[in-house]
Amino acid sequence: MSTVISVEHATKSFTMHYHRSLKQIALAKARGRQTSDTFNAVEDVSFTVGQGESVGLMGLNGSGKSTLLKLISGVMQPDSGSVLTRGRIAGLIATGAGFDLQLSGRDNLWLNAAILGMSRAETARKLDEIVEFADLGKFLDTPVTYYSSGMKARLGFAVAIHVDADIFIADEALAVGDRPFKRKCKQKMEEIVAQGTTMFYVSHAPGSVRKLCNRVLVLEQGRLGFDGGVEEGIHYLHYDDDDEDTQTADDGLGVDI
Amino acid sequence: MGDLTRHRARDDAPMVSPSSTTGLVEVFRRRHLLGLLVRTTMKSRYQGTLLGWAWSYLQPAVRFCLFYFLFQVMIGRGAETTPNFAIHLFAGMVIIHFFTETFNGGTQSLVANRSLIIKLAMPKELFPVARMLVALWHTGPMMVILVIACVATGWRPDMVGLGAGLLGFAVTMSLGLAVGLTFAVANVYFRDFGKVAQTLTQFVTFSVPMMYPYTLVAERFGETGAHYYLFNPMAEAVLLIQRCFWTGSTDDPAATAAAHLPDDLWSRGFVMLGATLLLLLLAQLLFARLEKGVPERL
Numbered sequence A: 001m002s003t004v005i006s007v008e009h010a011t012k013s014f015t016m017h018y019h020r021s022l023k024q025i026a027l028a029k030a031r032g033r034q035t036s037d038t039f040n041a042v043e044d045v046s047f048t049v050g051q052g053e054s055v056g057l058m059g060l061n062g063s064g065k066s067t068l069l070k071l072i073s074g075v076m077q078p079d080s081g082s083v084l085t086r087g088r089i090a091g092l093i094a095t096g097a098g099f100d101l102q103l104s105g106r107d108n109l110w111l112n113a114a115i116l117g118m119s120r121a122e123t124a125r126k127l128d129e130i131v132e133f134a135d136l137g138k139f140l141d142t143p144v145t146y147y148s149s150g151m152k153a154r155l156g157f158a159v160a161i162h163v164d165a166d167i168f169i170a171d172e173a174l175a176v177g178d179r180p181f182k183r184k185c186k187q188k189m190e191e192i193v194a195q196g197t198t199m200f201y202v203s204h205a206p207g208s209v210r211k212l213c214n215r216v217l218v219l220e221q222g223r224l225g226f227d228g229g230v231e232e233g234i235h236y237l238h239y240d241d242d243d244e245d246t247q248t249a250d251d252g253l254g255v256d257i
Numbered sequence B: 001m002g003d004l005t006r007h008r009a010r011d012d013a014p015m016v017s018p019s020s021t022t023g024l025v026e027v028f029r030r031r032h033l034l035g036l037l038v039r040t041t042m043k044s045r046y047q048g049t050l051l052g053w054a055w056s057y058l059q060p061a062v063r064f065c066l067f068y069f070l071f072q073v074m075i076g077r078g079a080e081t082t083p084n085f086a087i088h089l090f091a092g093m094v095i096i097h098f099f100t101e102t103f104n105g106g107t108q109s110l111v112a113n114r115s116l117i118i119k120l121a122m123p124k125e126l127f128p129v130a131r132m133l134v135a136l137w138h139t140g141p142m143m144v145i146l147v148i149a150c151v152a153t154g155w156r157p158d159m160v161g162l163g164a165g166l167l168g169f170a171v172t173m174s175l176g177l178a179v180g181l182t183f184a185v186a187n188v189y190f191r192d193f194g195k196v197a198q199t200l201t202q203f204v205t206f207s208v209p210m211m212y213p214y215t216l217v218a219e220r221f222g223e224t225g226a227h228y229y230l231f232n233p234m235a236e237a238v239l240l241i242q243r244c245f246w247t248g249s250t251d252d253p254a255a256t257a258a259a260h261l262p263d264d265l266w267s268r269g270f271v272m273l274g275a276t277l278l279l280l281l282l283a284q285l286l287f288a289r290l291e292k293g294v295p296e297r298l
């Protein structure tokens, strides 16, 4: 099994600016207040992922999951340490894909596909399949501004899943989709995992992580708290305590997969 | 399903940093994406208008007619000192418009595409370059109107003139892209740079010989004044464009060129091209350094 993702001592810090204008900064300084604050959203994280592994990335809100995925997908660079990958990466980071809201769904489809590395011919070949999967009907040709968050998720997911990626990233992407769509997405994700695509899947639902993943990483305030098996990971998070209700109520799809 | 055609990275492919790009070089490798960005930028430009792209002909045509009536018919300006003043002015405007649109558009380009940049990885030079190409596309209609006016006054294309025009555009393109790249990334850090760009572009309009003839500069500020005046790459570019269109439209092109253009127009032009290309290289280096911090600051 060859390595496709290698993260070594990666740290990403953010600076929060409380004031932006010179006047505000001067006033804050004069009163002895802090004008900015730096913290590590991802701190000294190391792990490697082999080809075909399906990793569930878990952790509380604000623990750095999306930031870690931004490092892996190349949207951001680590301040120290290194992140290396092999092959094409596609997926959705944080809720909602990257769209130009002024443009129609169809224009955004082409744009997204091109950004993810698909050629004109490749997009044209898969166009019908993508359109059918997104299932937006006549709204495909209206500006994305008027889309509900669920509709945006459909379009983003439809494009990303049809990129022949080596690494697929799904970051709480489906949290806003309706149940039939979630089910369709899960099925598609299982399919590409079966084909040997490496998967990074963020979810707060133990049921869906159990179904889809064979490894769990847990982030705690930016640090890697756990790296190991699925059951142990879920237990580590104490997410198994109330698992029974979710399981029965949600047949493994989870509250917000 | 596309299972059979599923692509796989080779096992022996090297591990790379997912965010690494080769800047402008990569932009021209990803022409499909660049083309889409250019088209979508133009689309949103005329969104909601009934006349659509016809506006890109109407606006400059109206402007040219205004100039013509104001300066040549009403004021009768420069009939003897600056013949065909409307063409003198409009030729300069074509290239100044190209520059200011590249500059201002480039400056806003990263902020305007925030929603894409914070979610997806791509070479960010794409956005200023796309704005430059949009600006270049918009000079098309202005060129058409300029050429019609020139032909009507007896202008015929000559190779030397066309060379001067191309050189002028090359200087403008590399300077516009250089400042566009620099201000695009600076504007992410401090939005003040957007205002600075707007102020500078207003200044540019008056710093080039289009509303007044170049001869006026030497007249008022002497030889040394004119010498420093020509350190402005856009002043040089405007003179090159006027060599391309305006001088040829006057009754005695050779005499007009001799009287109204500096003797060392060509040597200055090539030096300017070298200088602006160097600026472009520096801008690319600066951009590559600063773009790391862009997604988190948008």
Ligand SMILES: Nc1ncnc2c1ncn2[C@@H]1O[C@H](COP(=O)(O)OP(=O)(O)O)[C@@H](O)[C@H]1O
Binding pocket: A014, A015, A016, A041, A059, A060, A061, A062, A063, A064, A065, A066, A067, A068, B295, B296, B297
């Ligand atoms: N661009 C940014 N600037 C400043 N702080 C940020 C930025 N992006 C994320 N953060 C902060 O980093 C922390 C981790 O965020 P995130 O990775 O989105 O967490 P998660 O996805 O696990 O909920 C949060 O405290 C968030 O507020």
Ligand SMILES: [Mg+2]
Binding pocket: A065, A066, A067, A094, A171, A172
């Ligand atoms: Mg998140």
